Amino acid sequence: MRKKCPAPPGELAGLRARLAVADETLRAICSGEVDSVVGAGKKGSPVFTQDGAEHAYRVLIESMNEGALMLTADKTILYANKCFARMVKCPLEQVIGGSLRRFLSTEDRATLRPLLKRAASCGAKIPVVLHVGDGSRMPGHLSIRPLARNGFKSATFGVVVTDMTEARRNEELLRTLTHRVVQAQEAERGRVALELHDTITQMLCAVLVCSQTLVDKLPARNRTAKGEAKKLHEIIRKTVEEVERISRNLRPSVLDHLGLVAGLHDTSTEFANRTGVRVKLICVDLTARLPADTELALYRILQETLKNVEKHARARHVTVYLTKPGNIVQLTIHDDGMGFDPDHRPVRLKGEGGFGLLGMRERAAYVGGTLKVKSVRRAGTEIEIRIPLPPDAGTPPPVRP
């Protein structure tokens, strides 16, 4: 039996020092502070690279405020950063190796499947609702890019997951604010319309009657004075008409008293007479009044659309259809003008308009509806608004030519 001799104290200290160096080297390699290791061999000094750039990326990804995933085509998570684990409130070790499917709704899974196929060539973006570990839901956004295969047999994807909770909250806030602005605007318009009607229009009507009396009383031989009085009478008559038109636009009493079809008819006729653009109005026979908010939204959207036709379209014909497919009321306004690219928003100077379409969309959304813009350059524009109705808003089947 051989007896172990303790190393002399000097040698022990040397061994300890070398162990400390080895420990430190290992720590540096593991934490990525080392890009490459140069070894000592019989045939020279081989260099073992540590791929420092990859480490830098990993540090970047771990410090991101967004979730980052590496996925296989069948949605297995090969890698997830800590932020994603925090987002879905699930331990990282349970996330990695699992499937992304467990965090998605059935609809989102179905949407993601073809998207991953498409993403293999060009990438894709998709809004989702993430099913979080504690049972809650989180609005998110996935941005998917294909990754180089890097030795993997099947395609892999890099996915950046953005938490949209704050963005959705801000959108909601903005929507509430817009609703309030629209409500305040309607109230103010109504007040101004009433003032105009009760004061200015009444006074102008009195002046109109007086001017007619003046025309009648002036003797025929005083031709110049009579002619001037007639001109004055005509100017006052036109002023009364214009004030009435402004008042009607501000608060459509015809809409209040006679309903949507009469309101649409009034606006279309006034527009056609004033601009010379031919307007064809085809309406379903509504037997019952629609909710007041819905009627007002459709009426205002038609006004705004006609304003756009006048301002931008250079159209000759406009067709307005009001239909009621099922329990939805649909207004479609088509013009045969120059059209535009709805996806391209023109750059505007600060304070310059450009809120018409946005306001129309908000008005439709306010009553639970949607607004679609279909437009092709030199082939006209179509605005389609669909608003769901409460179950008791019963009318006969739609009539559309």
Ligand SMILES: Nc1ncnc2c1ncn2[C@@H]1O[C@H](COP(=O)(O)OP(=O)(O)OP(=O)(O)O)[C@@H](O)[C@H]1O
């Ligand atoms: N019927 C249309 N025909 C051609 N272009 C249109 C039509 N409607 C809208 N556009 C285009 O879309 C843009 C946005 O319309 P929007 O109503 O939002 O703003 P605007 O009319 O320019 O300004 P605002 O409505 O605030 O006075 C317009 O500037 C115009 O280029």
Ligand SMILES: [Mg+2]
């Ligand atoms: Mg406009």
